[in-house]
Amino acid sequence: MAGPLAExxxxxxxxxxxxxxxxxxxxxxxxxxMREVAAEFEHPVLLFSGGKDSIVLLRLAEKAFRPARFxxxxxHIDTGHNFPEVLDFRDRRVEELGExxxxxxxxxxxxxxxxxxxxxxxxxxxxxxxxxxxAILEHGFDSxxxxxxxxxxxxxxxxxxxxxxxxxxxWEPKLQRxxxxxxxxGKIRKGQHMRVFPISNWTEMxxxxxxxxxxxxxxxxxxxHERDVFRRDGMWLATSEFLPNGAEEQxxxxxxxxxxxxxxxxxxxxxxxxxxxADIILEVAxxxxxxxxxxxxxxxxxxxxxxxxxxEGYF
Amino acid sequence: MDxxxxxxxxxxxxxxxxLIGRLLFDSKxxxxxxxxxxxxxxxxxxxxxxxxxxxxxxxxAEREQGITIDVAYRYFATPRRKFIIADTPGxxxxxxxxxTGASTADLAIVLIDARxxxxxxxxxxxxxxxxxxxxxxxVAVNKMDLVGYSEEVFDRIQDDFxxxxxxxxxxxxxxxxxxxxxxxxxxxxxLAMTWYQGPSLLYHLEHVYIxxxxxxxxxxxxxxxVIRPQTDEHHDYRGYAGQVAAGxxxxxxxxxxxxxGKRTRIARIETQDGELESAAPPMSVSILLExxxxxxxxxxxxxxxxxxxxxxxxxxxxxxxxxxPFREGGRYxxxxxxxxxxxVVDDLRYRMDVNTLHRxxxxxxxxxxxxxRVRLRTSGPLLLDPYEVSRTTGGFILIDETSFxxxxxxxxxxxxxxxQQMSEEDIAESLAA
Ligand SMILES: Nc1nc2c(ncn2[C@@H]2O[C@H](COP(=O)(O)OP(=O)(O)O)[C@@H](O)[C@H]2O)c(=O)[nH]1
Numbered sequence: 001m002a003g004p005l006a007e008x009x010x011x012x013x014x015x016x017x018x019x020x021x022x023x024x025x026x027x028x029x030x031x032x033x034m035r036e037v038a039a040e041f042e043h044p045v046l047l048f049s050g051g052k053d054s055i056v057l058l059r060l061a062e063k064a065f066r067p068a069r070f071x072x073x074x075x076h077i078d079t080g081h082n083f084p085e086v087l088d089f090r091d092r093r094v095e096e097l098g099e100x101x102x103x104x105x106x107x108x109x110x111x112x113x114x115x116x117x118x119x120x121x122x123x124x125x126x127x128x129x130x131x132x133x134x135a136i137l138e139h140g141f142d143s144x145x146x147x148x149x150x151x152x153x154x155x156x157x158x159x160x161x162x163x164x165x166x167x168x169x170x171w172e173p174k175l176q177r178x179x180x181x182x183x184x185x186g187k188i189r190k191g192q193h194m195r196v197f198p199i200s201n202w203t204e205m206x207x208x209x210x211x212x213x214x215x216x217x218x219x220x221x222x223x224x225h226e227r228d229v230f231r232r233d234g235m236w237l238a239t240s241e242f243l244p245n246g247a248e249e250q251x252x253x254x255x256x257x258x259x260x261x262x263x264x265x266x267x268x269x270x271x272x273x274x275x276x277x278a279d280i281i282l283e284v285a286x287x288x289x290x291x292x293x294x295x296x297x298x299x300x301x302x303x304x305x306x307x308x309x310x311x312e313g314y315f
Numbered sequence: 316m317d318x319x320x321x322x323x324x325x326x327x328x329x330x331x332x333x334l335i336g337r338l339l340f341d342s343k344x345x346x347x348x349x350x351x352x353x354x355x356x357x358x359x360x361x362x363x364x365x366x367x368x369x370x371x372x373x374x375x376a377e378r379e380q381g382i383t384i385d386v387a388y389r390y391f392a393t394p395r396r397k398f399i400i401a402d403t404p405g406x407x408x409x410x411x412x413x414x415t416g417a418s419t420a421d422l423a424i425v426l427i428d429a430r431x432x433x434x435x436x437x438x439x440x441x442x443x444x445x446x447x448x449x450x451x452x453x454v455a456v457n458k459m460d461l462v463g464y465s466e467e468v469f470d471r472i473q474d475d476f477x478x479x480x481x482x483x484x485x486x487x488x489x490x491x492x493x494x495x496x497x498x499x500x501x502x503x504x505x506l507a508m509t510w511y512q513g514p515s516l517l518y519h520l521e522h523v524y525i526x527x528x529x530x531x532x533x534x535x536x537x538x539x540x541v542i543r544p545q546t547d548e549h550h551d552y553r554g555y556a557g558q559v560a561a562g563x564x565x566x567x568x569x570x571x572x573x574x575x576g577k578r579t580r581i582a583r584i585e586t587q588d589g590e591l592e593s594a595a596p597p598m599s600v601s602i603l604l605e606x607x608x609x610x611x612x613x614x615x616x617x618x619x620x621x622x623x624x625x626x627x628x629x630x631x632x633x634x635x636x637x638x639x640p641f642r643e644g645g646r647y648x649x650x651x652x653x654x655x656x657x658x659v660v661d662d663l664r665y666r667m668d669v670n671t672l673h674r675x676x677x678x679x680x681x682x683x684x685x686x687x688r689v690r691l692r693t694s695g696p697l698l699l700d701p702y703e704v705s706r707t708t709g710g711f712i713l714i715d716e717t718s719f720x721x722x723x724x725x726x727x728x729x730x731x732x733x734x735q736q737m738s739e740e741d742i743a744e745s746l747a748a
Contacts, residue, residue, distance in 0.1 A: 019317070021317060022316050029597070031599040039540050067544045177721040178412070178414075181707065182707070183651075183710065185719070187714055187719035201388065
């Protein structure tokens with residue numbers, strides 16, 4: 001052991017501050033949150049959709065837990081209405097990481113009669129909630145990581161990082177726990193579970209900048225490609241077996257890309273030539289329409305659409 | 316580009332939502348579809364201009380009552396900085412939300428209506444900012460257009476506020492005359508107030524120096540999680556993972572691990588991206604030590620000659636956040652850094668009137684949104700610093716033992732047995748002097 005002199009000698013050097021960029025600060029906060037969950041819960045799970053936000057979550061999990069394995073499995077809620085590119089990507093990514101993947105299928109929930117498809121509404125976004133809650137129960141998960149961000153939508157702006165859910169997965173805005181400093185309260189009672197959003201404080205821009213910095217692969221549908229689309233409710237939707245176009249709706253071949261990855265039947269493409277991450281960042285910087293507004297048909301229902309669905313246990 | 320977190324507080328109708336809407340709008344932090352939605356709502360309500368305030372009113376209940384009732388987080392960026400706004404409601408009923416928003420802020424904006432001057436609630440907002448240890452305060456005197464952009468009005472408010480603020484523990488106060496509605500001095504300097512020589516609000520937010528706000532002296536590393544891969548490749552690997560709370564850690568440093576008091580040296584500091592020479596707050600890293608000692612979550616790595624106080628008794632300022640009152644004899648869970656213990660209330664020393672800063676020594680309880688000085692005893696030792704030394708190792712929350720709700724937020728004034736603190740000048744003393 002060194003004497004007191006050695007210690008005194010390092011004093012001056014110590015004053016040198018280390019400058020952190022905004023991405024460093026955000027990353028550090030997210031890693032802290034993930035480790036808190038690993039330490040305070042018995043059975044966490046990380047939801048992975050194949051989209052950019054959950055891709056960032058996976059990288060943050062590596063930062064938090066490597067060189068060990070993740071102390072939780074990865075789960076995909078499969079609507080059955082996937083972009084095939086996204087499924088390929090999912091399997092490849094999980095394989096590279098060497099982690100465990102659980103797939104919970106909406107189609108199975110339908111087959112088992114747990115949920116019913118609404119006639120005339122091809123979107124399975126609402127149905128996902130039941131599949132998710134059933135999977136949480138079946139596997140005994142007590143905490144679920146999601147990639148939601150507060151800048152996505154008004155109701156999310158007020159949601160906590162640790163968001164308590166009751167047995168029905170419901171979010172009760174009035175009963176949220178105060179969240180101070182970085183002291184997250186991970187105590188739950190039987191039947192409750194915690195939704196945890198490690199990238200709450202990230203914006204769409206931060207996510208793309210981080211993807212660029214970390215050189216993360218994203219599914220090809222994020223980049224400009226040619227696709228058959230038609231116009232519905234002010235959005236460009238892809239034709240597919242799940243979503244036939246109506247007689248009035250003319251199919252066009254266009255160069256498009258996606259800003260979010262979701263159920264094919266309600267995720268709109270944007271008319272964009274952006275072919276790489278740098279282009280996307282420029283586009284986001286100039287974008288004048290929020291991500292959800294541009295690409296999610298289900299949010300446009302009512303001014304409070306998101307809040308209503310969250311109360312029902314949606315992410 | 317770095318990150319600045321700020322909170323905003325103002326009384327109802329002071330123009331807080333308008334100001335935030337303006338900042339987001341002028342810095343392109345809001346989008347066409349959001350704008351279209353609030354235009355529609357404004358029209359439906361018969362307003363003759365777009366109410367930017369609608370942007371920040373998120374929840375249904377708030378829309379119904381027309382007031383902000385919870386902390387909402389907002390984001391915008393300029394080429395210089397990314398900003399996180401904790402938008403908090405100003406009414407005394409929502410003190411707990413203000414405290415929550417203030418807990419992580421580097422800077423607080425207190426809004427004052429130029430026509431009304433410094434009111435009781437403006438003082439409360441500033442007091443909470445100071446109690447929560449926010450280093451920088453901006454007093455934005457709003458609605459200057461309604462007082463003819465008068466320099467006298469602004470000066471009077473500034474003098475009023477500055478005199479009173481001497482009681483507070485805030486060292487950097489910037490006064491800015493603005494009109495949130497018309498944009499004067501929000502993003503660009505106002506042509507209507509050429510007598511004002513200072514920066515616009517946004518310029519100030521972009522340039523205020525926060526580099527020295529971090530404590531880089533008192534090295535504190537609460538162990539959060541132990542990384543043990545247990546693979547052949549990493550057979551004996553033990554990484555103590557956590558976020559640096561204060562001070563700087565360097566490879567080779569001699570360290571003491573508390574509560575055991577064992578000494579060793581830092582062998583390596585790692586992240587997934589490789590080894591680091593040093594780590595400072597708020598970096599999340601793994602520390603590997605030269606000697607194998609038994610360390611688990613809740614332990615703290617620090618320097619041999621600079622340690623926190625290990626104690627199971629403490630004095631603190633407490634903000635009460637639950638409907639059921641806080642009383643002497645009450646039992647709670649207490650979470651401090653990565654350690655959770657049981658706590659019992661020995662004494663409620665006084666309740667503080669957050670408007671007048673008067674201390675009521677006879678009070679028997681704290682009710683929702685009240686703040687007081689308390690003495691607690693815990694079931695196990697905590698590794699404590701005064702809150703003014705470090706927000707991370709000086710802050711704690713109380714959790715209800717049965718509902719598990721977060722019911723209180725505490726700031727350590729003094730750790731350890733009672734005698735010691737008699738001679739101490741504490742935060743509350745100087746605040747109420
Ligand atoms: N004339 C004038 N009116 C303002 C100004 N800022 C806000 N207002 C108005 O004051 C009222 C209350 O503003 P709001 O932002 O909702 O206040 P909040 O309750 O603090 O969020 C609204 O009618 C605003 O249009 C200002 O700088 N000048």
